[in-house]
Amino acid sequence: MERRQLEYFVAIVEHGGFTHAARALRVAQPSLSRAIAKLEHELGVELFHRVGRNAVLSSAGELMADRARLVLRDFDALRAAARAVGAGPVGRVDVAATSSALEPVIGVIAELARRHPGVLVSTSSARSAAEVVALVVRGRCEVGVCGSAERPAGPGLVVHHLRDEEFLVVAPPGSEIGTGEGIRPGDLKGMRFVVTPPGTAVRALFDRLAVSVGDVPIAAEVADRSVVLPMVLAGIGAGLMPDGWRDAADRAGARVYRFAPPERIPQWLVHRSGPLTAAAQAFAGATLSRAAALVTRT
Structure with a gap:
């Protein structure tokens, strides 16, 4: 699992779908879809139900959403701690x-x-x-x-x-x-x-x-x-x-x-x-x- 996959997943949740998330992240929507498909394959669960052109969180996706945000916060804390040494x-x-x-x-x-x-x-x-x-x-x-x-x-x-x-x-x-x-x-x-x-x-x-x-x-x-x-x-x-x-x-x-x-x-x-x-x-x-x-x- 990569940080980028979690960032993409959280962006889809917060922006209400793949299209808006791709626009906010400035990435091509096919790239976003492939990253999420790879994440779902690695986890062995579906994170979203595809309903027409919309994406709805599955029960597994709902369980993962808050935890993914917390993991990203911890990543930021580690990176910021390293950058803060000697620079404030x-x-x-x-x-x-x-x-x-x-x-x-x-x-x-x-x-x-x-x-x-x-x-x-x-x-x-x-x-x-x-x-x-x-x-x-x-x-x-x-x-x-x-x-x-x-x-x-x-x-x-x-x-x-x-x-x-x-x-x-x-x-x-x-x-x-x-x-x-x-x-x-x-x-x-x-x-x-x-x-x-x-x-x-x-x-x-x-x-x-x-x-x-x-x-x-x-x-x-x-x-x-x-x-x-x-x-x-x-x-x-x-x-x-x-x-x-x-x-x-x-x-x-x-x-x-x-x-x-x-x-x-x-x-x-x-x-x-x-x-x-x-x-x-x-x-x-x-x-x-x-x-x-x-x-x-x-």
Whole structure:
């Protein structure tokens, strides 16, 4: 079995067929088909069912897909480790992150750009901590950062607690909530909110507050969390945002309020227990250091 065969197999899975995979890999489709046929012959199983012009994963193919990604990750880790000797970390690291992980991810990327310009960070957006874990465990991403009230868990998963991120109320310009510096859940009564779908850490916090207050209507539900702040600024409703969004909300002119006592959710860094590429090690190390610095400042 050759690395190239595994790369071709994973590309077919991720691009949904031989034609799109051949185009993405810039290889002739007959060459791709021959490589997969050879791999199937060596394994003694069919990896795909050919249905007309489409290719559908067989049960053996489904079993192999995630493992093939992990093997390719391990290849990358070995190659990057060899290249890093005497040259510092280089290569690409794929990071899964929820929007609540804006800080430290953006700060870490900026730090790596300064200290290790040979490291490329590619981020994948995830709705929830469970989705982050799935992306890492299945080998689609090497590292993940997420917020979750519960400690993430998964087979072969290494978990680091980063810090407890604080959640804030971001209200339209000119809003006045409460009477002091901090607001209490009761101050939200009657306010309309722009929320994310169920299953996210932010939505779980909103649902808990809504139950305790009793009258917190939903003005809009959006799957793309990047549009929450624009909708708040348009006056559609208020929103709940992690503290990493505070500077952006302040600059945009929104009113930002802290809860008293603070509402916090643990933030986590996760990766597999196997070898990490030099780029992933650099990202993980910088993330842990940055989180420790943030905790010290607060």
